[in-house]
Amino acid sequence: MAMRGSKYLEFVFWSKSGKTCIYNVVSKTKGSILGEIKWFGRWRQYSFYPSPNCVFNYGCLQDIQDFIVELMEERMKVKR
Numbered sequence: 001m002a003m004r005g006s007k008y009l010e011f012v013f014w015s016k017s018g019k020t021c022i023y024n025v026v027s028k029t030k031g032s033i034l035g036e037i038k039w040f041g042r043w044r045q046y047s048f049y050p051s052p053n054c055v056f057n058y059g060c061l062q063d064i065q066d067f068i069v070e071l072m073e074e075r076m077k078v079k080r
Contacts, residue, residue: 004070006063011037020046021071025064037068046071 004011010026020039025048027034035050046068050056056064 009063011067
């Protein structure tokens with residue numbers, strides 16, 4: 001899984017940390033990193049870590065949520 005995206009965001013594979021991956025959330029218009037999605041061990045799920053001073057509207061948050069849902073579904077398939 002190299003890169004996925006939505007209308008305004010790209011989810012770019014950054015690195016692997018143990019058994020899980022880290023993805024940068026990148027603005028398609030500016031090319032800036034808006035945050036990252038990585039595993040949060042205490043909650044046992046992928047979570048979004050926004051960069052400072054970033055503001056997100058409903059649509060962008062929905063795209064981020066949809067990507068996290070995909071990651072969790074893939075993880076569940078592998079664990080079976």
